[in-house]
Amino acid sequence: MSLTAPTRTMTAEPGSGATVVLKDVIKFYGSMQALTGIDLTIAPGEFIALLGPSGCGKTTALRALSGLERIDGGTIVIDGVNVESVPTNKRDIGMVFQSYSLFPHMTVLENVEFGLRMRKVAKADRRTRATEALEMVGLGVHGERFAHQLSGGQQQRVALARALVTRPRVLLLDEPLSALDAKVRVQLREEIRRITTDLGITTVFVTHDQEEALAVADRVAVMRAGRIEQIGTPEELYATPINTFVADFVGLTSRIPADLVDGAVLVHGVRLPLLGAAQPDGPVLAYIRPEDVALAARGDSGAIEATVVSSSFLGSLRRTVFMLSDGSLISVQHAVDEHPAVGAQSWLRLKASAVAASPRP
Amino acid sequence: MSRPGASDNSVAVRMGTEPSRTVRWIILGVVGLVFCIPIVAMLLFSFKAGLAGGLTLDHWAGLFDEDAARTYRNLFTGIGNSLLLAVVTVGIVLVVLLPTMILVHLQFPKLQRTLEFICIIPITVPAIVLVVGLAPVYSIVVRIAGGSVWTLAFAYGITVLPYAYRAIQSNLDAVDVVTLSEAGRTLSANWGRILWFVLLPNLKRGVLAASFISVAVVLGEFTIASLLNRTNLQTALLQVSQSDPYVAVIFALLALAFAFILLISIGRIGRTRTGTSS
Numbered sequence: 001m002s003l004t005a006p007t008r009t010m011t012a013e014p015g016s017g018a019t020v021v022l023k024d025v026i027k028f029y030g031s032m033q034a035l036t037g038i039d040l041t042i043a044p045g046e047f048i049a050l051l052g053p054s055g056c057g058k059t060t061a062l063r064a065l066s067g068l069e070r071i072d073g074g075t076i077v078i079d080g081v082n083v084e085s086v087p088t089n090k091r092d093i094g095m096v097f098q099s100y101s102l103f104p105h106m107t108v109l110e111n112v113e114f115g116l117r118m119r120k121v122a123k124a125d126r127r128t129r130a131t132e133a134l135e136m137v138g139l140g141v142h143g144e145r146f147a148h149q150l151s152g153g154q155q156q157r158v159a160l161a162r163a164l165v166t167r168p169r170v171l172l173l174d175e176p177l178s179a180l181d182a183k184v185r186v187q188l189r190e191e192i193r194r195i196t197t198d199l200g201i202t203t204v205f206v207t208h209d210q211e212e213a214l215a216v217a218d219r220v221a222v223m224r225a226g227r228i229e230q231i232g233t234p235e236e237l238y239a240t241p242i243n244t245f246v247a248d249f250v251g252l253t254s255r256i257p258a259d260l261v262d263g264a265v266l267v268h269g270v271r272l273p274l275l276g277a278a279q280p281d282g283p284v285l286a287y288i289r290p291e292d293v294a295l296a297a298r299g300d301s302g303a304i305e306a307t308v309v310s311s312s313f314l315g316s317l318r319r320t321v322f323m324l325s326d327g328s329l330i331s332v333q334h335a336v337d338e339h340p341a342v343g344a345q346s347w348l349r350l351k352a353s354a355v356a357a358s359p360r361p
Numbered sequence: 362m363s364r365p366g367a368s369d370n371s372v373a374v375r376m377g378t379e380p381s382r383t384v385r386w387i388i389l390g391v392v393g394l395v396f397c398i399p400i401v402a403m404l405l406f407s408f409k410a411g412l413a414g415g416l417t418l419d420h421w422a423g424l425f426d427e428d429a430a431r432t433y434r435n436l437f438t439g440i441g442n443s444l445l446l447a448v449v450t451v452g453i454v455l456v457v458l459l460p461t462m463i464l465v466h467l468q469f470p471k472l473q474r475t476l477e478f479i480c481i482i483p484i485t486v487p488a489i490v491l492v493v494g495l496a497p498v499y500s501i502v503v504r505i506a507g508g509s510v511w512t513l514a515f516a517y518g519i520t521v522l523p524y525a526y527r528a529i530q531s532n533l534d535a536v537d538v539v540t541l542s543e544a545g546r547t548l549s550a551n552w553g554r555i556l557w558f559v560l561l562p563n564l565k566r567g568v569l570a571a572s573f574i575s576v577a578v579v580l581g582e583f584t585i586a587s588l589l590n591r592t593n594l595q596t597a598l599l600q601v602s603q604s605d606p607y608v609a610v611i612f613a614l615l616a617l618a619f620a621f622i623l624l625i626s627i628g629r630i631g632r633t634r635t636g637t638s639s
Contacts, residue, residue, distance in 0.1 A: 088543075088546040089547075089551050101537070101543070101544040103541060103563070105562040115549055118554060
């Protein structure tokens with residue numbers, strides 16, 4: 001638990017991150033249970049995203065890990081040490097906050113140096129390392145500026161450099177991109193991923209944006225009401241969501257009433273293989289992803305009649321929402337040169353990929 | 362102060378809701394006159410040779426007489442006492458009120474209303490009423506801490522609460538103290554270092570304002586000192602004015618000038634290097 005971090009340098013040390021284990025972590029706010037038993041094991045150098053709607057406990061879990069919130073049950077172990085009685089300032093973590101958190105009375109360079117200064121690193125050494133860290137986030141020339149002279153994206157980059165300069169064992173990111181505009185978000189999230197991979201640091205990234213989580217994380221933990229619903233690689237979550245909530249949250253999946261017959265899903269007369277474990281036959285909701293539906297021509301075998309509800313241009317593709325004969329909505333991803341007119345009759349074809357399904361009441 | 366753009370005064374000016382330049386000068390002129398007339402009258406009076414006489418420098422020159430120290434001994438004692446009281450009162454504000462407010466802001470936000478209520482109470486209680494309650498308390502204070510004049514600062518520490526509280530609170534509200542201290546903690550700083558390196562530099566304005574206003578209040582305090590039979594600047598001035606009204610007016614002017622300088626400094630010294638703090 002000693003603060004050996006200052007002796008490390010900014011150079012890449014793959015695999016130097018810590019193992020983090022959360023076991024049955026419980027947290028109450030008054031009578032409200034914010035965390036209802038979180039179990040999570042993070043491998044050294046792994047990038048984990050905690051994904052969920054607001055109020056699901058993802059930020060609370062992160063703050064518990066940082067020591068900013070005390071937990072009411074369970075254990076948190078970093079590198080084999082139970083950190084329950086270790087205060088935040090001795091946990092050897094780095095954290096980037098959702099709101100801008102640079103010290104307004106210090107220059108950018110002084111901000112980045114702060115953690116080293118608190119660890120009593122010699123002045124010359126900390127200047128070199130702070131400059132290095134700023135260069136790593138592409139702000140080497142902005143050292144003498146103050147926070148209010150930087151854009152939001154630049155401020156979060158500095159915050160990232162400040163969090164990383166001490167080479168902490170774990171990096172915690174609490175929705176660091178949510179205050180930024182779309183273009184900067186994408187740019188910065190890729191940069192965060194590159195830097196954490198280079199440094200080999202264990203990272204926990206909290207977000208409510210499923211696209212962001214799937215794009216950057218090694219594994220994503222989808223949270224709801226204080227517990228982890230499912231944890232897996234982005235591919236696993238996307239392909240095999242374990243329940244409606246995860247399916248809904250992770251993708252743009254349409255939920256279509258269907259029937260399970262002989263272990264296959266029967267959707268509007270089309271038989272599709274069932275994804276995941278076998279289920280008893282009966283009425284189900286089938287989860288169909290937009291890329292598994294294609295436009296068809298009248299008379300094609302298995303073509304389903306539908307009405308165009310809306311259509312949006314997304315650059316390289318177009319996404320159109322259709323209404324099926326039973327009133328359910330299905331979204332379809334297709335080429336941009338197809339122009340479905342709103343209100344027009346059209347025909348759809350379901351691709352033969354396996355679909356997830358859950359019992360329908 | 363911590364958010365970009367939030368403190369840009371030029372934005373407010375373009376909103377079109379404020380008076381024109383001329384109107385602003387007229388308001389400033391009228392208010393200035395109201396304040397200036399008595400002060401100028403005092404200044405003129407201090408140069409008068411008797412009520413019907415012409416102007417003279419004698420009263421001012423008298424202060425530098427060889428025996429001035431003896432003649433106005435009581436007044437100088439009063440000034441010394443008031444300065445000592447000002448220092449101790451500011452000490453109380455900095456050592457008791459400031460840490461309490463920061464602690465409540467960070468750890469016990471639910472207590473904020475209560476704290477505010479407690480701090481505002483003294484302004485609703487007239488000094489003369491306060492003394493009624495303080496008199497028996499001070500009979501005990503004298504037994505414990507002795508009858509030295511500085512003990513009056515315990516009472517002054519209470520009378521300055523409303524002013525000091527407002528000054529510090531407005532600064533606390535303008536800075537995201539919670540996030541800044543959390544950032545400090547994740548960067549290995551303990552509470553002492555967070556207070557010193559992170560919070561105080563950002564609360565400098567509020568702390569200075571609270572201190573200066575406290576000094577100004579203490580220098581102007583008469584009722585409590587008088588009724589508890591202590592000598593401070595104001596009680597000494599009253600005493601002198603009965604034998605030499607000119608000198609009393611001169612010292613009143615000087616005290617006023619000192620208070621003005623303090624208040625003007627609030628706006629100047631508090632400005633940080635960042636330049637745009639509102």
